[in-house]
Amino acid sequence: MSNTMVIKQPEPVMVLQDSDQWGSRICDCCQDVPECFAFWCCPCFACKITDSYGEGLCLPLLDIFGMVPPITFAMRVSMRHRYGISQGSICGDCIYASFCTSCSWCQMSREMKRRKIQVKLVSTKRT
Known part of the structure; x- marks a missing residue:
């Protein structure tokens, strides 16, 4: 008979209640000049943010590949x-993801x- 010990590390949980509102409006793109990069190459900018x-x-x-951008939509919902x-709803997130x-x-x-x-999730595996 062998003794097996299983140890599971606790997973990080982060809860931050800074504000229940977005910090800026959807059209406040000129508040931060480097954000203008999104209008010249949105896919590159989106990859960097993701x-x-x-x-x-x-x-x-x-x-x-879709009419409603699923990743933009999912990221907005996840971030909220x-x-x-x-502030906002899934319907609003869908509209913003599709048209803005x-x-x-x-x-x-x-x-x-x-x-x-x-947030960077890093996984280590011993070989």
């Missing part, structure tokens, strides 16, 4: 959930900077 958020680097490239932003894609990415970037939370 990577900084802790998700897959090239995930926003999937937005090219993570930061506790009660560049502005949505700019707003999400400004929100990440305002909250000053850089």
Whole structure:
């Protein structure tokens, strides 16, 4: 008979209740000049923001294949959930993702900077 010990590390949980509102409006793109990059190359900007958020680097490239950009939509919903932003709705997120894609990415970037939370999930595996 062998003794097996299983140890599971606690997973990080981050709850931040800074504000239940977006830090800026959807059309406040000129507040931060580097955000204007989103209008010249939105896919590159979206990939950079998604990577900084802790998700897959090239995930926003999937937005090219649909009428409603699924990744932009999912990122807005995830960001509202993570930061506790009660302002807005899934319907509103869908509309912003569909018709104001560049502005949505700019707003999400400004929100990440305002909250000053850089999330990187790192997994290590011993070989």
